Amino acid sequence: MTETILPHELAQALDRAPAGIKLLSLDCFDTLLWRDCHAPTDVFAAFDAALPGQRIVGETNARKAQQTLRRSSEVGLDAIYAQVLPNASAAHRKHAIAEELAAEARACFAFGPAVDLMRAAKARGLSVIIVSDTYLDAVQLEQLIRSAAGDAVADLIDRVFASSQAGISKGQGLLSKALKVMKCRPHEALHLGDNKAADYDASRALGVPALHLLQFSDAARGRLRFERAFAQIIGEQRDDMRGLQPHRAILSRDEPLCDDPAEALGLSVLGPVFAGFDRWLRSEAEMLRVKQGGTVHWLFMLRDGYLPKRVHEAGGACPNTASVEISRFTATAASLSSREAYDGHIALEHGLNPATLARQMLMDDAEIERIVGTPHSAADKSAASAKLITELRKGQRQKITLRRARGFADRLTEHVRQAVDPQPGDTLMLVDLGYNGSAQNRIDALLQETFGVQVAGRYLLLREMQATGLDKRGLIDARHFDPECLEALCGNVAVIEQLATCDLGSVVDYTDQGAPIRKDSAVKGKQSDIREAVQRGVVSFTKAAAVPPIIRDNFAHEARAWRDGVAAALGRFMYLPAAEELDVLARFEHDINLGSERMVSLFDPDHAREGMRRRGLFYMKGSSRMFLPAELAQEDMSTRLSLIAQKRFGLGLSYTDHTRSAFELPVFYVSSNDTAQTTVEARATHDGYFAARIPLGSKGFGAALQFGGVLEWIELVSITCSPVSGLKGGFANDAPPVPVTAQFDGVEERAPGLFECLSETSLVLVPPDAVPACDEPQMLEFVFRPLRKRGDSATPFAARAATARAAITASEKAA
Known part of the structure; x- marks a missing residue:
């Protein structure tokens, strides 16, 4: 019998057991019962009776006292809380213990494949026992399983054995005691658990056939650990459990089945992000329906809205769902239909490449060549820019642009009409990655006035640069995260944009019938193939998340779990990308999408190496690279954490400080x-x-x-x-x-x-x-x-x- 078993293989574990076994013995935590959070101590943040550190020290002291006085380190909650609350009354300690058990019940769920194994054992006539190293006693542990996973799961268990009651751990012979009580000889049992020393080695030493459950690969374990670390850097809710990772069970079961690196990136990294985004969008759409009335139309804003739409369809698309191609360029063009908008755009965008600004002001190619030309040197560009500003200040030029912008607005709204045909009183829910909602800023009033509808922007990540007062919300936004945190996440959004987009050129205009007119895509075929594989992985995760390997009676903190999990997973990928993830993205380029043809490398490690030697940490402070943390992935952790600290907290350190x-x-x-x-x-x-x-x-x-x-x-x-x-x-x-x-x-x-x-x-x-x-x-x-x-x-x-x-x-x- 092989030593390890993977989570997706659990249901067939009995097929690997020797003939004649009569009993299935399971570890409890991280085998049958899993927690929503990363580590058991993350649950302690939900307690009112004691701080997490006090609870941890109390257990340490209780075990130390037990070892000294009775030569055993196994303790129960009574002994722990005697140390945590030394001056409290018995009633107060009892209340604290009840609080802990209730918090554990909220945090725990039964892992589906383990339950499938228990059912298979019962179908073969086997007894099922739980053998656990825990500070809970058998009654508390059985009740926890019943509270977290329901009666149907708890009723599959014949007996529960806890180290706190037996006075010995599995490593000291707890399983041997359990077998004697069950009148079962060692070779007639199969034990399975996630701790190699306590579950596999200790069982084999007793002559009990055993399997070591390999919960996660080393890469997955490291990734989840870094996600937990990033959650701490972001800043977590103080009065409830922390380190929430609702995707752990799905990844444990499904990640070993994916062997393509690009698809694995989608499954394990972006899958939780976009599946969590879609869950939130569904709740937002329902909230808008109840609040506004009428029909809520989901408008996925291509190109970045392409992957969110694929994810939504994989989870079962809501009615009235469509894609619209509205780029920053077309939204800007449609917005220049008033003198105020015209003057405002010139004032704020002066300094762009003159040809790019001219195109945004709706000049045609012949006009751009005549007025701007093709300057190369800095002096020529400066002269061309001055000439362009002079031209744009002319009244006749303003009239031409305003007339073209009104026609552009008519074509854009026809494009929307062809997609969903909105009626007065409906709501147009614009779905995009974010992060400023610039397109919504430019077309919100246009859409409301044209169709008599409400407009609501819903984004993965939202950090508004102006207090627009528009209906905008993000899964990750200022309601739950501070401005510095949002700024840090937005700084590396280009990598998410590039992986979420589709193989279409950016839309630059529309026909009179609303059909999009696109420029040719500058993205290379190899990049498109890799992106498609990544997106397949995201879709695979979404389908798995629709039927997760989780059995539980309640999930009251589901919305917060996914929000916090998404933020941590997103931030970890942005700032601490793994080598195998960067290998997938090594030759990616990014389309700036401002009406220009400009493509830039997503990251360039050689550039970073030179920049660090020239500027040190100051290079990181001012650099506006597309994916700077990827460029610094070759550096040691202290350097990478310095980047995170600077970006996350906006420290404002100077060159001499570094x-x-x-x-x-x-x-x-x-x-x-x-x-x-x-x-x-x-x-x-x-x-x-x-x-x-x-x-x-x-x-x-x-x-x-x-x-x-x-x-x-x-x-x-x-x-x-x-x-x-x-x-x-x-x-x-x-x-x-x-x-x-x-x-x-x-x-x-x-x-x-x-x-x-x-x-x-x-x-x-x-x-x-x-x-x-x-x-x-x-x-x-x-x-x-x-x-x-x-x-x-x-x-x-x-x-x-x-x-x-x-x-x-x-x-x-x-x-």
Whole structure:
């Protein structure tokens, strides 16, 4: 008989047992009874009588006292609460115990496959017993099973054995005592449980056939642990149980059956998120129906609404459900039908690429070419932008745009009419991922006025940038999460958008009959195939969640469990993605969807590595990458947690807060006819690297950094030039720094990137003609790793000198 059994195999466990068994013995917790929360101690937060820490310490002290006085660590709730509430009355302690049992009953459910096994055992005429290491006594445990799972499950059990009553654990022979009471010899029983030492090893030592229930794979266990950690970082409800993970049982049963990495990502990561979103949407639709009257029309906003619609259909679609293709671009175009909207859009969007803004203002290709052209340099773009603003301020241009916008609005509303034909008094429920509800902001009034309906936006994640007063709600929104938390989640929403979308180009207009007109999709076929596999996994989870492996009498906290579970799963994936998850997404690109053709990489680890060496944690503070945590997945946990803390709490730390280690280097400013000397501070960035930044001031200057004055050996990573404004974080205007050509004086390269400074006057020079032209103040940036300080072997850098010498020797031998 094999050692382990997976959850989905439980119902057939008896087929693996030796012939002639008469009794099935089951562990209780995490075998028959599971909890909604991650760990048993998460239930303690629901108690009024004591704080979680007090309950934990009370049990520890009770076991310690029992071991000291009676040489047994098995205790019951009476002994525990004698330690938790040492000065309380007997009645108060009794009330506290009752409170704990009631909280456990709310938290627990019976795992369906385990119940199926019990029924199979009864069908074969076997006795069924529960053998548990627990501080509950047998009566309390039997009553808990009955309260949590119902009489039908409890009635399958012939006898319950608890370690607290027997005075010994399973590892000390509890199962042997149980078999004697049941008049069963060891080889006539089969024991099954999730704890290898207590359930499998201890049973086998008694000669009892046993199976170890492998509840989760190592990857799944780690993922759930990180979800629990992220729930703590988000901040949880203080007066009820914490760590709620309503998807645990479904994943335990179904995840081992999925062997495709992309589909597994959908099943195990996004499945709980989108299934939880759909549950919430159904409750919101019913609330709107009761409150507003009329018909509630579900309008899934493509493209990001594509996966929510697939999930909804998998769970049984409600009537009056349709897809509509309304992008930010088309919503904006339809909204520009008033002078106020026209002026407001120009005022807020000035600074966009001029061609993009011109297209948003409904200029055609010929007009864009005539007015804006195709500028490339920063100066040309600035000139084109100024020319465009001049054109947009003309009264005639305003009239043209307003006329086109009204026609656009007519075509958009016809598109909606063709989808659902709304009647006065109905409600249009716009379903999207979020996160600002920008499209709703632009078309809410248009839809209400055109159809005489109510408009309600319902989003997975909602963080409004303005107090619009519109009917908007999110499964994750400001009602339950603080603004900093919402901001942190919104920062990485691009990865969810890319996995939720469909293989359609973004809609750019509609025919007079309301048919969408799309631009060609820029997404590659391979990316679409991977996304389809991910979405299949999400649908699989949704179908499994419709008939979960859960048997329970009540689930009063279901709505909160799914909301908290979704937020934790979403945040964990956004900030602590696993290597196997990133492998699936390695070559994904993201469509900006602002009327441009721009596609950007979802994440770029090489960019992050360079950014960390150049800016350290400050790179993370200001960077606006599409999926920054994925870029930092190669870093240690302290770095990743620093990112989470900065984003989650909006700490506002500065560059100098991040980099405490620094030293000064001599620097010379040089021009065609002048030289000036000063010092510059080199500050630690990341992993032993330093950055020295030299502002160049007026044009025509270069600079020389005198490394030899301080260092004998350095690893020189890069010498670049970039605008000083880039110090705000990341790369200015998304443009990488420009490498510059340097000259070396008294500095010899001994191996690739490894330099020896031959004297104190050794320097690296960037001459004025090597500095690229720019319209704004620039700086040179030297990124290096000190290996040995000059004349001081006790320096912290000295330890790296041996590595440097070894590298030189290896290089010379290779040559």
